[in-house]
Amino acid sequence: xxxxxxxxxxxxxxxxxxxxxxxxxxxxxxxxxxxxxxxxxxxxxxxxxxxxxxxxxxxxxxxxxxxxxxxxxxxxxxxxxxxxxxxxxxxxxxxxxx
Amino acid sequence: xxxxxxxxxxxxxxxxxxxxxxxxxxxxxxxxxxxxxxxxxxxxxxxxxxxxxxxxxxxxxxxxxxxxxxxxxxxxxxxxxxxxxxxxxxxxxxxxxx
Numbered sequence: 001x002x003x004x005x006x007x008x009x010x011x012x013x014x015x016x017x018x019x020x021x022x023x024x025x026x027x028x029x030x031x032x033x034x035x036x037x038x039x040x041x042x043x044x045x046x047x048x049x050x051x052x053x054x055x056x057x058x059x060x061x062x063x064x065x066x067x068x069x070x071x072x073x074x075x076x077x078x079x080x081x082x083x084x085x086x087x088x089x090x091x092x093x094x095x096x097x098x
Numbered sequence: 099x100x101x102x103x104x105x106x107x108x109x110x111x112x113x114x115x116x117x118x119x120x121x122x123x124x125x126x127x128x129x130x131x132x133x134x135x136x137x138x139x140x141x142x143x144x145x146x147x148x149x150x151x152x153x154x155x156x157x158x159x160x161x162x163x164x165x166x167x168x169x170x171x172x173x174x175x176x177x178x179x180x181x182x183x184x185x186x187x188x189x190x191x192x193x194x195x196x
Contacts, residue, residue, distance in 0.1 A: 004118040005139050014114040020102040023196060041103050088196060095190055098121060 003094050012057045013087045017042060018050050022059065022084040025076040032065075033072035059083060101192050110155045111185045115140060116148050120157065120182040123174040130163075131170035157181060 013019045017040065024039055025031060037047055051074060054060045059080030065073045076084075111117045115138065122137055123129060135145055149172060152158045157178030163171045174182075 004122065004137065008114045008118050008138060008140070010114070016106045016108070016112040020106050023192065024102065026196060039102065040106060042106070088193060091189065092193055094121065095186060095193070098124060098186060 003090060003097070006090060007094060010087060012053065012059065013084065015050065015053075017046070018054055019084075019087070021047075021050060021054065021074075022076070022080060025060065025074065026081060026084055030073055030075045033062075033074060036074065054080070057083075101188060101195070104188060105192060108185060110151065110157065111182065113148065113151075115144070116152055117182075117185070119145075119148060119152065119172075120174070120178060123158065123172065124179060124182055128171055128173045131160075131172060134172065152178070155181075 008014065013022065020040055021036060024036065033044075033047065033051075037044060040047065051060060051062055055062055057080075058077060061075045061077060063073045063075060065071045106112065111120065118138055119134060122134065131142075131145065131149075135142060138145065149158060149160055153160055155178075156175060159173045159175060161171045161173060163169045
């Protein structure tokens with residue numbers, strides 16, 4: 001049952017929107033803000049606040065990219081990839097017990 | 099990617115504490131409030147508020163049990179078992195894609 005305690009104590013990835021962002025980023029490394037908006041169908045304000053929480057935790061970096069026009073890109077950090085991997089391992093172990 | 103949208107739109111089970119309660123209840127059908135407190139290591143007020151949200155969604159029933167002294171028991175409903183099963187299936191599908 002210690003896995004359940006560990007599961008509920010992760011306040012960064014315990015939020016489904018933040019976990020979904022990390023799951024989408026994990027194989028892609030870097031995505032545009034606009035793409036995340038379309039994939040997750042959430043509001044820009046909502047996405048922005050979750051990205052800020054992920055950045056504060058050190059899981060992503062938010063960058064301004066300039067090509068024809070300025071865009072916002074989100075990059076996963078090695079810490080973010082590692083912590084997401086650990087969380088997925090924990091989730092899989094919990095699901096295997098059910 | 100529709101699975102990610104479905105995942106983030108479940109506001110009942112999207113909360114890790116509520117999911118943990120349902121995961122613990124699923125094979126046991128009925129547990130005491132006191133036991134859930136010990137298993138999850140959360141405060142009584144916190145557990146109470148999550149159980150009320152689960153009861154409002156129709157996933158559990160909260161009952162007063164009288165033996166030597168009054169206790170509170172939590173029972174999973176068939177709707178709760180069904181919805182938790184569906185959510186776990188979705189989670190497994192998402193994890194299989196990673």
